[in-house]
Amino acid sequence: MTVRTLPYAGRAAGLVGSVIDSSTALLHRQTHDIVRFAMGSPAAEAVPAEILAGIAAVELSRPDAYDYAATEGDPPLHAALLESLRGTSDETTADRLTITAGGMQGLDLFCKIFVDPGDLVVVESPTYTNGSATALSYGAELLEVPVDVDGLDVDELERLVEATGRLPKAIYTIPTFQNPSGATLSLARRHRLLELARSWGSMVIDDDPYGLLRFEGAQLPTVRELGAGDPLVFAVRTFSKIVAPGLRVGWVDTDPELQPLLINAKQAMDTCTNLPAQRLLTRFLTGGHLDNHLATQRTEYKRRKVAMHEALTRSFGDIARWTDPEGGFFLWVTLENGVDTAALFEVALAEGVAFIPGPAFSPSGRFTDALRLCFASTKPDRIHEGITRLRRAVDLLAK
Amino acid sequence: MTVRTLPYAGRAAGLVGSVIDSSTALLHRQTHDIVRFAMGSPAAEAVPAEILAGIAAVELSRPDAYDYAATEGDPPLHAALLESLRGTSDETTADRLTITAGGMQGLDLFCKIFVDPGDLVVVESPTYTNGSATALSYGAELLEVPVDVDGLDVDELERLVEATGRLPKAIYTIPTFQNPSGATLSLARRHRLLELARSWGSMVIDDDPYGLLRFEGAQLPTVRELGAGDPLVFAVRTFSKIVAPGLRVGWVDTDPELQPLLINAKQAMDTCTNLPAQRLLTRFLTGGHLDNHLATQRTEYKRRKVAMHEALTRSFGDIARWTDPEGGFFLWVTLENGVDTAALFEVALAEGVAFIPGPAFSPSGRFTDALRLCFASTKPDRIHEGITRLRRAVDLLAK
Incomplete structure (x- = not known):
């Protein structure tokens, strides 16, 4: 064999x-x-297990909670999530939103759509292992760029990319309370990152699972918000850290033109995200619990x-x-x-x-x-x- | 862009x-x-929405039902599933079992591990679209082999493969109540399929979502059972058709040597399968409802x-x-x-x-x-x- x-x-x-x-x-x-x-x-x-179990006793008694979901996500969850995000740095529209099996699947979808063997992908050093593993699994060559107390070192990013003589297909960043360092990318660096990405034609994977868990210091706009409407920005979000990881529900916020590709790619991964968890989260959001x-x-x-x-x-x-x-x-x-x-x-x-x-x-x-x-x-x-x-x-x- | x-x-x-x-x-x-x-x-x-909602009210009040699951599957589901399969054509052991996000992820995992760009993969004609789509997404070249009333035509399989002058990396079959034709691969053809696969060193993807839903005619051994212990056989199973598709829970039954690769590959796809659904299914099985x-x-x-x-x-x-x-x-x-x-x-x-x-x-x-x-x-x-x-x-x- x-x-x-x-x-x-x-x-x-x-x-x-x-x-x-x-x-x-x-x-x-x-x-x-x-x-x-x-x-x-x-x-x-x-x-919030008690709240979720209470929701489950009602929502999961409906047979339609167990059917295939729409691949892009259950419409009621779309609506509840759009409402929850209103007024935040991640406010968005339905045509940009695709529900995923956690943030991890957002990264897998990105790589399946964009990464060809031999493509250069920038990762932070240190970085989230499963993120870099996904890129490697599609044949990416990784370029590690150091992180310091202000997050990804954008001067080093520029220097190291230029030293390769190549243009990166993507820059993978966890800008806020980074995994694993805990560092947060400063506002000035967020702007510079987007400038560099635009100059190279590189996609920016803005993976931000922890941004809503700020317990001190001043809130910063997300990379997604700073790059609003720029098709280069591919934002990956998840309920894993703010509600519960075992639900395996997250979302990506992307240029609307990508949604058909995301749907096709996801259909060949897992058909759709599990519907009972989507129903639990919908009621968790509409019930004002978040x-x-x-x-x-x-x-x-x-x-x-x-x-x-x-x-x-x-x-x-x-x-x-x-x-x-x-x-x-x-x-x-x-x-x-x-x-x-x-x-x-x-x-x-x-x-x-x-x-x-x-x-x-x-x-x-x-x-x-x-x-x-x-x-x-x-x-x-x-x-x-x-x-x-x-x-x-x-x-x-x-x- | x-x-x-x-x-x-x-x-x-x-x-x-x-x-x-x-x-x-x-x-x-x-x-x-x-x-x-x-x-x-x-x-x-x-x-069985009422039964599942009753289970949910108890099982989903436990905070540990919302944590990350073990990537290979929640151990209680492993145990319940092994017990349920005992005495059936799919009886197996823990080291062969990996829980997946439905049967679809079993196919995605297979392709991620085995399919390199340019590999020849045999599919039935007609076949399950998302199965062939997954193989294409990893760069496979597909060879369509006709299905008749007795399932995949194994004589045509031999003839068409020989005509390519190449060895297939894999043969993808839905042997029982095939999607979309409804045809069932005869016993003689099941044996012949395994013989041909062995002679070519090809993997056999035995995708059998419907086998437990036989309502007339004589039961046939699964391809997995006929090829028992053969590392060439990669069996894909799911709860989608026998319980509910929205749960997105299935399993693969493979050579134990593959399990570490499956775990690594799955970690870079979705980390683990959603745990609340695994807990619901565990109690559904141990409660004797199946x-x-x-x-x-x-x-x-x-x-x-x-x-x-x-x-x-x-x-x-x-x-x-x-x-x-x-x-x-x-x-x-x-x-x-x-x-x-x-x-x-x-x-x-x-x-x-x-x-x-x-x-x-x-x-x-x-x-x-x-x-x-x-x-x-x-x-x-x-x-x-x-x-x-x-x-x-x-x-x-x-x-």
Whole structure:
């Protein structure tokens, strides 16, 4: 049998695979007490399960909730979402909106439509692994451009692209509370990114799952809003972080001319997005639950970020530095004592704490000294416990 | 802006697009009374909505029902499904099982892992459009091999493949109550298909969504069972036709060595299959509902097929012939009066009946004289009305 080795079946994805496997083990076959900083899931207590179950008891008793949905999304969800987005930086129109199976499928759709083998695709460094994996799976060549405290370094973007002598097909960015760094692209850089993309004729994939989870600092316009109406901007959004990831519902906001292509491409992926989840979300939005829910999440996630900062200052002040996100889920920690975070992973798991090692966020395996921590899914007292365990693991490994 | 024209954004997919659009209009913006023979959905009254809503009220009040699922599927669904399949032709083991977003994602996963640009992929003629569209989207060259009353013509398969001078990467078959023809691959041909595949080193995609919906005739072993343990066999299954399509839950049964590749590939498509639907199905299976449900469906679908045969005999006896499926959803009608079924579609819609024209089931646009009718989703009296309308449309067009 000839099994093609997938480009993303290699090291980076293999590493993520092992982490996900471990996380799966943690989630489903838990054998001992683990503090889970690894997965990017909302906290269990932040999921509006009671509200959703109440909606389900009514909405899911209707047989039409189980039929094929329209490929572009269930019309009532379209309407509810358009209404919810009104007045926000993501206000849009029906002809630009396609419902997807989470943000991930938005990235898959983009790559299926635009990425040909050998195309140059810019990714942030570090970046969201499954995003770069999707591009690789369609044969893209990736160019990693560094992220600093103000997000993607647009000067480096210009320099590194010019050094290739080629024009990128796309620039993939997570502008707000970036996964994994927590950094936010500054307003000036957002404008410069769009200028560069226009000068190159490159698409911009504006992947913004966390933007509504800002708990401090000033709101910024989305890249989508700054590039309003520009067909180069392909915006990927999701309910995963603001309501619940298991629903697998997101949307893309694109030039209307793309919608027929998106529908054709999605039909050959999964036919349509699961309809019961779309019905739950429709009633969640029309019932006015989202705003309250977001307010609660923001308050709680700020508490958790503060707790993680305190814990890191206490346990890691001498050997690490870390980012200070104004929202979202993630902190990025860089160790300064020479410990390899991939090696640290197994030791830490044995000590009872899980994280994702830095190299999982770089197609070329950079960031061996770094790791991603999710502060959003763990309560403050457990955060302190987890960071204490993490320091113990570092000390064990350094011995 | 450069938008790549997808291989499947062409004629065949365009046609399906228009049909799906119309069906969407019918489903969601119904302006007049249409008899719907177009979509392959279970009847609304055949969907166990009350049972599922009862399960939802309990299962979906648990926050963990909304988290990311394990990419290979929620372990309780794995367990329930293995138990349900015990003693059937699809009995299997956990290491062979990966949960997917419906059968469609099983086909997408296969193509992502195995199909390289230029690969030869055999499809049945006629075939399931979105299956061939997925293969095209990964750059496959398709070889259409005729289907007759005993399913894929394996002699023609051998002859046509040899005429290419190439070895197919894969043979895509729907062996039982085929979509769209309703034909079932005979036992002798199932064996011969596996022999040919082995001699060529070709994968066999055994796509069997309807096999559990046999309402007459003798049960046949699945291709998966006949090829038990052979890594060439890639079996695609779904709950879409036996429970409900809107849940978007299916599974693939493959060589265990493929599972890590499937997990990596799926992570870059949609991360995981939606968890609430997996939880609903788990309880549906463990609650013992599936057997009763299938028994009810089989009885009812037989009534409907008989009604459609009677109606066709009455209205089309002079100008058409049609197939006689022993299960599943579809009949295939061939007109003998020169009417083009793509042209007929719009006229029929105006007369109040929807179907899918033959060319939508052939990548090269064959079957301009044929059409697919779904008998499963319409009650007998409406079936008679729909066929009367269809004949009126044919007569109008033939004028």
